[in-house]
Amino acid sequence: MSAARNLRVDGDRLVARLKALGDVGALPGGGVCRLALSPEDKAGRDLVVGWMKELGLAVRIDRLGNIVGTRAGTQGGPPVMIGSHIDTVRTGGLYDGNLGVLAGLEVIATLNDAGIATASPLAVAAFTNEEGARFQPDMMGSLAFVGGLDLETALATRGIDGATVGECLDAIGYAGDAPLGAAANAAKAYVELHIEQGPVLDAEGVAIGAVEQVQGISWTEFTFTGVSNHAGTTPMRMRHDAGLVAAAVAVEARRIAEAIGGDQVATVGYWQIGPNLVNVVPNAVTITVDLRNTDEVLLKKAEAMLHAFVGRTAAAEGVTATHRSLARFEPVPFSPTVIDRVAANAAALGLSLKRMPSGAGHDAQMLARICPAGMIFVPSKGGISHNVTEHTDPAEIAAGANVLLHTVLDLASGDVESKE
Ligand code: HGY
Ligand code: MN
Ligand code: MN
Numbered sequence: 001m002s003a004a005r006n007l008r009v010d011g012d013r014l015v016a017r018l019k020a021l022g023d024v025g026a027l028p029g030g031g032v033c034r035l036a037l038s039p040e041d042k043a044g045r046d047l048v049v050g051w052m053k054e055l056g057l058a059v060r061i062d063r064l065g066n067i068v069g070t071r072a073g074t075q076g077g078p079p080v081m082i083g084s085h086i087d088t089v090r091t092g093g094l095y096d097g098n099l100g101v102l103a104g105l106e107v108i109a110t111l112n113d114a115g116i117a118t119a120s121p122l123a124v125a126a127f128t129n130e131e132g133a134r135f136q137p138d139m140m141g142s143l144a145f146v147g148g149l150d151l152e153t154a155l156a157t158r159g160i161d162g163a164t165v166g167e168c169l170d171a172i173g174y175a176g177d178a179p180l181g182a183a184a185n186a187a188k189a190y191v192e193l194h195i196e197q198g199p200v201l202d203a204e205g206v207a208i209g210a211v212e213q214v215q216g217i218s219w220t221e222f223t224f225t226g227v228s229n230h231a232g233t234t235p236m237r238m239r240h241d242a243g244l245v246a247a248a249v250a251v252e253a254r255r256i257a258e259a260i261g262g263d264q265v266a267t268v269g270y271w272q273i274g275p276n277l278v279n280v281v282p283n284a285v286t287i288t289v290d291l292r293n294t295d296e297v298l299l300k301k302a303e304a305m306l307h308a309f310v311g312r313t314a315a316a317e318g319v320t321a322t323h324r325s326l327a328r329f330e331p332v333p334f335s336p337t338v339i340d341r342v343a344a345n346a347a348a349l350g351l352s353l354k355r356m357p358s359g360a361g362h363d364a365q366m367l368a369r370i371c372p373a374g375m376i377f378v379p380s381k382g383g384i385s386h387n388v389t390e391h392t393d394p395a396e397i398a399a400g401a402n403v404l405l406h407t408v409l410d411l412a413s414g415d416v417e418s419k420e
Contacts, residue, residue: 003114003116004114004409005406007111007116007405007406008110008398009106009107009110009401009402009405010109010110010113011394011395011397011398012394013106013109014102014103014106014397014398015397017051017105017106018094018095018098018099018102018397020047021044021047021098021102022098024040024043024047025038025040025041025043025044025088025092027388029388030388031091031092031389031390032093033088033092034086034087034088034092035087035089035131035133035134036087036128036129036130036131036140036168037065037087037134037135037168037169037171037174038134038168038172039172041087042172042173042174044086044087045065045067045086045126045172045174048067048102049067049069052067052105052124053069055069055105055108055112056071056112057069057071057124058070058072060176060178061174061177061178062145062178062180063175063176063177063179063180064140064141064144064145064151064154064169064175064180065175065176066126066127066128066141066142066144066145066180067125067126067174068081068124068125069108069125070121070122071108071111071121071122071123072121073117073119073120073122073412074117074118075120076121077120077121077185078120078184078185078186078187078188078371079120079122079123079188080118080120080121080122080188080190080191080408080411080412081122081123081125081186081188081189081190081191082100082104082107082125082190082191082404082408083123083125083190083192083363083364084097084098084099084100084101084104084125084126084127084192084194084363085097085101085126085128085129085130085131086098086101086126087128087130087131088131089131089133089386090133091387092386092388092390093386093387093388093389093391094390094391095380095385095390095391095392095397096194096195096390097194099193099194099392099397099400100192100193101124101125101126103193103397103401103404104125104193106401106405107122107124107401107404107405107408108122108124110405118408118412118413119412120411120412120413121412122412125142125145125363127139127142127145127363128141128144128169129165130142130361130362130363132219132326133160134160134161135157135159135165136326137149137219137326137327137328137329138219138361139361139362140165141363142363142367143366144180144181145181145182145367146181146182146186146366146367146369147181147182147369147370148366148369151180155169160270182370186370186371187367187370188371188412189338189371189372189373190364190367190371190373191338191342191364191373191375191376191404191407191408191411192362192363192367192374192375192376193378193400193403193404194358194360194362194375194378195378195379195380195385195392196209196377196380196383196385197360197380197386197390198359198380199380199382199383200354200356200383201354201356201377201378201379201380202380202381202382202383204354205352206353206354206379207353207378207379208342208346208352208353208354208376208378208399208400209353209355209375209376209377210339210342210343210346210353210354210355210356210374211339211356211357211358211364211376211377212333212334212339212355212357213331213332213333213357213358214329214331214332214357214358214360214364214365215263215292215293215294215331215358215359216292216294216295216299216329217290217291217292217327217328217329218289218290218291218292218302218325218327219325219326219327220288220291220303220306220323220325220326221287221288222246222249222286222287222288222289222310222321222322223321224242224284224285224286224287224319224320225242225283225284225320225321226239226240226241226243226245226283226284226285226319227240227281227283227318228275228282228283229281229283230280231278231281232279234281239317240281240283240318240319241281241282241319242273242282242283242285242319243273243281243282244319245310245313245314245319246271246282246287248313249268249289249306249309249310250287252306252313253266253267253289253291256291256302256305256306256309257302259305260293260298260301262293262295262298263292263293263294263295263298264298264299265290265291265292265293266289266291266302267290268287268288268289268290269290270286270287270288271285272285272287288326289306291303291306292359293331296330296331299331307323310323327361332365332368333368334364334373334374335368335374337372338374339374341374341410341411342374342375342376342407343355345402345403345406345407345410346403348406349399349402349403356377360385362375372411376400376403376404376407377400378392378396378397378399379392379396380392381393
């Protein structure tokens with residue numbers, strides 16, 4: 001067995017980095033808030049860039065703030081890229097995204113310690129604004145990295161707090177000079193280690209998920225405009241209650257998900273209601289509806305059911321409804337070669353494995369547009385994520401990072417199937 005086969009990551013070093021990064025934007029009582037392009041995001045970026053430089057990586061930052069650290073190979077050509085994100089939702093945990101970036105650094109550190117060079121270069125990427133919580137769409141940085149979103153549109157995007165991506169990027173000093181949009185040789189292959197964020201692996205006691213696809217995502221913002229009026233004097237028959245319509249849509253979204261069943265999910269997570277006063281009938285309400293399904297036909301069916309209901313309900317209440325799409329991505333299959341390497345390496349490491357879809361969106365689904373891509377999941381305790389109590393055990397983290405290490409070594413040594 002080659003020396004490389006015996007290589008194992010230093011799990012303690014990886015967990016220590018996760019905790020150090022978790023201290024940036026730490027919330028009182030636990031968890032992390034590092035919204036994209038916030039001062040906390042900048043501090044996290046600075047820490048990761050510092051670690052990249054300590055590891056001898058050549059660091060480049062592109063016009064949208066995507067950070068890529070590259071380790072030379074014995075041959076030229078495009079790198080095998082390891083990536084994810086370090087921005088979080090407002091109620092984030094230590095692992096969502098951060099694990100993928102820091103496990104990438106751990107792979108580099110392990111190879112450096114062992115004095116092992118790879119044929120292909122290796123790269124570790126931290127993509128801008130994966131979460132999409134502040135600025136939509138999600139996976140904005142990786143989408144732009146692969147040429148799926150132009151720089152001007154991205155920079156002009158206005159977030160939920162009114163600031164634009166461009167303003168915030170400048171404010172944190174991460175508008176880099178590297179061109180945006182994948183050069184032909186941006187990546188030979190891409191592998192992302194991520195927590196599952198769902199209940200499957202933990203419930204089934206499985207150590208590793210070999211992710212076969214990312215499900216389709218549909219984010220729509222609805223704005224309902226009614227008539228504000230006195231809560232005491234306005235007869236029910238005279239009301240045009242925007243809050244009522246929004247509440248009815250939230251209930252209907254759940255009914256649609258249950259009616260379609262299977263993988264269909266629906267979430268009404270963002271609410272802004274005005275004037276938001278106890279004695280005034282609401283006249284201005286904005287909500288978002290997040291619909292997802294592994295099946296594009298069913299996702300389209302859910303969207304059609306939702307829009308039909310919104311039209312009927314708003315008309316019946318004499319409320320006007322407008323909407324705009326915040327994100328729309330079809331399901332994305334991953335590379336069979338990468339999936340098989342993940343499975344083979346999990347087996348070689350004696351780890352149980354399940355092939356499965358991803359319920360969450362990930363940067364890997366964007367990199368799949370330009371190269372063979374895949375993901376490795378590790379369990380989320382109780383299936384909890386986007387929650388300050390998000391947790392994955394150190395042993396599970398090390399197991400996932402070892403599968404990542406050996407999958408990357410495989411991809412960096414031989415030829416990966418062509419993109420076609
Ligand atoms: O919404 C998602 O799936 C991811 O967390 N951006
Ligand atoms: Mn994530
Ligand atoms: Mn997330």
